[in-house]
Amino acid sequence: MVGTKGAETSLRLAESMLELIQRHGYSGTGLNTVVEHAGAPKGSLYFHFPQGKEALGEKAVELAAARFGSLVADSARGSATPGEMLGHVIDELAGMLEDSRFQLGCPVSVVTLEMGAQSERLRDACANAFESWIAPVSELLIAHGRPRPVARALATAVVSMVEGAVIVSRAQQSTEPLHCAAQALAVLLEQGTEASA
Template sequence: MLELIQARGYSGTGLTTVVEHAGAPKGSLYFHFPEGKEALGEQAVELAAEQFRTLVTGTAAEAAGPGDVLRRVVDVLTGLLTGSDYRLGCPVSVVTLEMGADSERLRAACAAAFESWIGPVTDLLVGRGHPRTAARALATTVVSSLEGAVIVSRARRDVAPLRDAAQVLGPLLDQPPSGAGASGGAA
């Protein structure tokens, strides 16, 4: 379901297509997801969230600093886009845009997914001495910028927007914190 949402969107992915794509009997879908497509979509969003969170945290363990983490994550995202001929994007943004106003269950899953990405970036910045409030604002900006850059890259069929985001935000992430208490939050 995750790959289908990335390529076709949530609304464009029917349960029959999911079953055919998985090569599974239709009955198994209803056995594992008795609540239907919405439950399956929620699970796909949770899987996407975990994959990206793992990418960020795993990269942070090896990177020289926050800007390097961003550049490495952008490298993975550009590989995903170019490797799929710009067909695959972020399933969380797709579900948010398509279903966020219609399904509280899916909206909440998407909000939790974004938070699971903002949290580790916040923690990375706090670990580098940034006050928590300022770190969270910067982390939210980074995640939001990457999401937008993926969308613009798909529309243009060009990864330049992602590269531009890394080029602009990377040095900002690597700047030492200014005035530990200036942003109104304790670490």
């Protein structure tokens, strides 16, 4: 298929950018390091991302959003309740933190904190990423009997608390903050919900 090799190189570059942002932050990730990490030809970065680092950062944020979105969707399909879904998500995040020795965090929060005030393009990418996680959680809560405005507010709180818990877990080198957040949120999510018919 025409373009397959190019698409693979583009994806490798975005995946490398994503991993390096998780480890070193956006500002601490240089383009030469990304190219080297991806094992890509030097000229390929500007071929695939002619607008440079912001374009590559945007693609990495989109990739992170899609992966976490898939985790949420898969967890929702395999769960009877919103609290159970959240438990699956938290377990996956806790495993990721432990496996990386607390070196890998959420790249979306990293980019938001570092670049949200400096780059409208990256701020928009991060806002879209967070929305892509809030929306399905909201829909799940609606399916379990929550009114739409309440579901939206709760879903926003869930994503915000989980993001914060990942940061605190990294700082403390412990998954306890994540599990504490999961316990508190499970109580909140289960109150007043009804199993969908």
